[in-house]
Amino acid sequence: MDHFLYKNGALFAEDVAIADIAATVGTPFYVYSTATLLRHFTLFDEALAGMDHLVCYAMKAASNQAILKTLANAGAGMDVVSGGEYLRAKAAGVPGERIVFSGVGKTADEIRLALTGGIRQFNVESEPEMEVLNRVAGEVGVMAPITIRVNPDVDAKTHAKIATGKSENKFGIPIARAREVYALAASLENLEVIGIDVHIGSQLTDLAPFELAYQKVAELTEMLRSEGHNICRLDLGGGLGIPYARSNEAPPLPIDYGKLIERTVGHLGCEIEIEPGRLIAGNAGCMVSEVIYVKSGEGRDFLILDGAMNDLIRPAMYEAHHDIVPVIEPAPGAEQTPYDIVGPVCESGDTFAKQRLMPPLAAGDLVAFRSAGAYGAVMSSEYNTRPLIPEVLVHGDQYAVIRPRPTFDEIINRDTIPEWL
Template sequence: MHSFHYNNGSLHCENVPVSEIVSQNGTPLFVYSAQTFRERFKALDSALADLNHEVAYAVKANSNQSILKLLIELGSGFDVVSGGELYRVIKAGGDPSKCTFAGVGKTKEEITFALENGIYSINAESEEEAVFINQIASELNLKAPIAFRVNPNVDAKTHKYISTGKSENKFGIDFDRIDEVYQKASQLENLELRGLQMHIGSQLTSVTPFIEAVEKVAPLAARLKEQYGIEFFSIGGGIGIEYQDALASGSESWWTDSEKTNLPLTPERYAESLIPLLKDLDLKILIEPGRFIAGNAGILLTKCLYEKRGTSKIFKIVDSGMHQLIRPALYEGYHQIVPVTESSHETEVVDVVGPICESGDFFCQNREIPVFSSGDIVALMSAGAYGMTMASTYNTHPLPAEVLVDDTNFKIIRKRQSYDDLISHEDL
């Protein structure tokens, strides 16, 4: 099965020409490969087969209900960070008892919603939050299953905006204080101490920081199991993906061995490094991958509106921008840019920029890419994670549509917003 590749000069998603999807649905448009989602999930799940484990997909990466449904069918659990994400999972047919609820700022309404729906664990990030959960649980006359997120103070060696496991980050409880925090929480009557969680950052391209964090935190998990009978240890998400060269060449399969070795961190390497450190704990091990499952499974299609030749630069102005894929503006994220129809093999050095009134609205700067002109459609590769979920309607642009391809079929899984949708919640 192919996901994104050229066939006779025409970019395909699996077995569908992308130009056909665009001619029916216009741009800007997210297109996803169902098979890539499945293959990524299964690759991780089977690499961890020797471990009592559960893959809890991080919904924030891509939360379209059709994507969630596809993962539910594979037996995935979910890590949610808001009441809204939990609502999406439930509406897609997911089971809250396979969901964990993360995040530093949960509200009373969100905690109540999660508890009433039988969440597997609320992962608390402060002592005050635990006291608050206890109070809500007491009002609801139940015991709230919780874990604490520990901040192991390990450098994930990723961009500083997506590094979460250092003591200067807002996330989790300091490693040095965590025993004391569990001890205090164990006195609270309406809490059940069910697990321990950590997440050191995103887009990790080496297994070394994972090893460092697990080596540091596993003895704590063992201690908590003995003292409080916790049943799970979540080691978070964070497995990085290929952004630089994200396109299968020729008619080669996307998920071939060559593509696997192209990945900065393969599921096999991740599993073989971590399983020996986790197996003897005899706890259920959760992982929370988002980007690894969704990132390479999607592209963003955009049309070139104008070309502008300045004194020092060539600008290609396209109909999508930072409002629909904010990664380049937010944390210097790289997305390969390729034409949907290959015309020549010429390249030029350009800035690809969007319509938004911000100088930070660019997809690339001074990058040598294939030549394209006004009217041409280009694809931003690896846009399946943290693309649509971070999109906004800034400058009052409607949100793009989303399409899911499965082999030779495709369907719209989210309609393009209309102007009426945009203003529908406002009163004059």
């Protein structure tokens, strides 16, 4: 469910007309719904009710500080994967004890930053990282709380580029080597082993891979405890998918995911962490774009938009589907025509959809890309010297620009020309 609905023939974000935002902000832009963000966070929080838990939002999905503060005010922790994300979370007012640091390539500087600024835990991915973490913690004079990410060799049955739990993926340590790696961690004097971490991928639409992975984690927990390790926290990752196409069958609900967690690991008495990102932010955002031209080609017609692959790269990168709808509601039974929907970037990959059925549209009409709140704005670039597009947050009948569009002068003046030129 989201809060982007037609009212009186026009698309609204909560109680704000999309066309009104476009008239003020210009296109293209991203728009997010506060009500949707909070609803989806609450669904996860309630799904774990009865278990000691923390829902840590995976902020790589959408990391604007206004989004982070909205969720943090509701009680969310944050899952970060870089020093920049750590600083962004702190700037949004998230305390260090609610920040989890994940990622396979943490540098010594990033580790020092988190140790001095406060951190809930590091999710350690390798022995070399563990040794660097131990050294830096000793230099700082603190104990570093860690979980170790295990790779359970479970096929998440998702897109190859977002699968993370198979043996050939770069993430974590093989679960078969967990005993020796935990023994190493216990021998390092500046590390405090507190738990286990696992994350098998993103955009999962079936609970079966989660169940298999969590069963393996439960078995590992009991084995490690029998060897004297204090396993009191389980970080179960994220990955629950969303329905990008309204015609598709809906993925599992957070409540069912919560029941699965309770069934597989609830008996262990561990604090549970989960790290949802896409399901919280995905349907909470749309990208709005304007039709520049309607072009007739050889055997096909094109809708050429002012939004491009640098603004929303998911279709080019993942062959991802986004429902694309007119901002003015079509008349019932309106005839639909197949279009290739493309942007203005000089790449054939700058194609959002091929032969997508759309109602009649003309230059100047607005369209909205649904389910664009996750991995949209955060993955955008200034390719072709196209400015990063604005982000707008709606709250009831109010809205605010939470990232303005930079001017061309601001973009160009970031360059420095050497004296010899």
